[in-house]
Amino acid sequence: MLPRLRLAQAGPEFSRLAYGTWRLLNDAEHPTPRALLERLQRCADLGLTTIDTAEIYGGYRVEEAIGAALALDKGLRARLEIVTKAGIYVPNAFHPNRKVSYYDASGARLIKSAEKSLRFLGVDHLDLLLVHRPDWLTSPDDTAEGLNRLLKDGKIRCAGVSNYNVHQLEALDARVSQPLVTNQVEFSLLRMDPIFDGVTDQCQRLGIKPMAWSPLGQGRLMRRDDEAGVRVQQAAAEMAPRYDGATVDQLAFAWILAHPSRPMPIIGSNRIERIESAVRAASITLSREDWYALWTAAQGRRIP
Ligand SMILES: NC(=O)c1ccc[n+]([C@@H]2O[C@H](COP(=O)([O-])OP(=O)(O)OC[C@H]3O[C@@H](n4cnc5c(N)ncnc54)[C@H](OP(=O)(O)O)[C@@H]3O)[C@@H](O)[C@H]2O)c1
Known part of the structure; x- marks a missing residue:
């Protein structure tokens, strides 16, 4: 069973890794609510209870798809932690009047988006709401006002950010009624x-855990035509016998998990056997030398 993790000392528990739904509707054939329900049930059985999504995923349709699956098993929601994100708005068929893609992290917009997420997911609260990207046109006071209102109303259990730099996180953190619990950033060998x-150092200073998106470099780590990916594959093959035959994906997850900031990697695959493989990575403890060997292979250079 996958271990649990608190993103913030006083905050709620999540699973050590999360299941990400960015690519949920990528295949031409979308999963039926029943098929998705079975996948979510399997994840929960593995202890992979944290589900990462976002308002914008799948052209604003992924949350609805998750909601349709959850509606088939009323008991499942209580076994899961739902993380969603708000703040990115793009023109699409639902929003033909939008001329350009833009960010909006204003308090009013975050409240509207979170309430929509609650409706689409068919749940009464979100375990964690993240501001998806820093919005250069909104003050941290304005963003904090929206998050504080959602926290006060019990619509979100905790709040965090994604893709913020250290200054942006600090400015917002100083204004929220409950400290931010994470910064979800792209983090992998690649x-x-x-x-x-400074992001992982800041997290350690504040006692919060980062979430790591695209932990396999969007699949580049597994490709035969990616130079850095191939170097990592070779290094992984050399060390695999020391880790019970661990595969490249598992060693890449273990590399993230080993960082002292204790990042929570978000699994991107929708294939259950790949999800299971990633979950097994949580029991791998890389030696210092092997962690640096993977660093060296990925960077294509020796440490300075
Ligand atoms: N906050 C943000 O701005 C942000 C941005 C991007 C993503 N995210 C979150 O992070 C999650 C993960 O991102 P990601 O999908 O880019 O993750 P990733 O794990 O880096 O990449 C997943 C891709 O790698 C492919 N892949 C190839 N071989 C694989 C193997 N052996 N095992 C697993 N995957 C393999 C997958 O293909 P198959 O699907 O065919 O297995 C999939 O296309 C997203 O779902 C989302 O929740 C957040």
Whole structure:
């Protein structure tokens, strides 16, 4: 069973990894509510209870698809933690009047989006709401006002941000009634920015855990035509016997999990066998040398 994790010391528990739904409707054939229900039930049985989604996913349709699956099993919602995001608005068939894509992290907009997410998902609260991207046109006071209202009304259990830099997180954190619990950022062997730009250091200072999106570099780590991916595959093959034959994806998840900021990786695949494989990574403890060997392979250079 997958271990549990508190993103913030005083906050609620989540699973050590999350299941991400960005690609849920990517295939030409969308999963039926029944098929998605079975996948979510299997995730819950594995202890993978945290589901990451966003208002914008699947052209604003993913939350509705999750809601349709949850409606088939009234008991399932209580076994899950639902994380969603708000703040990105793009022109599409539902919104023909939008001329350009834009961010809106104003309090009023966040409240409207969160209430829509609650309706689409068919739930009475969100376990975690994230501001999807920093909006350069909104003050942190305005964003905080919306988050504080949602927290006060019990519509969200806690709040966080995504893709914020350290200054943006600090400015918002100083204004919310309940400290932010995470910064969800791109973090993988192929995207190490958070360990260089201060994000993971800030999380450790504040006692919160980052969430790591695209943990396999959007699949690049598994490709045969990606130079850095191939270097990592070779390094992973060399160390696999020391980890009970662990696969590249598992070692890539284990690499993220080993970071002292204790990131929560978000699994991107919709294939149950790949989800199960990722969950098994939580029991791998990489040695210091192997963690650095993967760092070296991914970077294509020795440590400075
Ligand atoms: N906050 C943000 O701005 C943000 C941005 C992007 C993503 N996210 C979140 O992060 C989640 C994960 O992102 P991601 O989908 O880019 O993750 P990822 O794990 O880096 O990439 C998943 C992709 O890798 C492919 N893949 C190939 N071989 C695989 C293997 N052996 N095991 C697993 N996957 C393999 C998957 O294909 P198959 O599907 O065919 O398995 C899928 O297309 C998203 O679902 C979303 O919840 C957040």
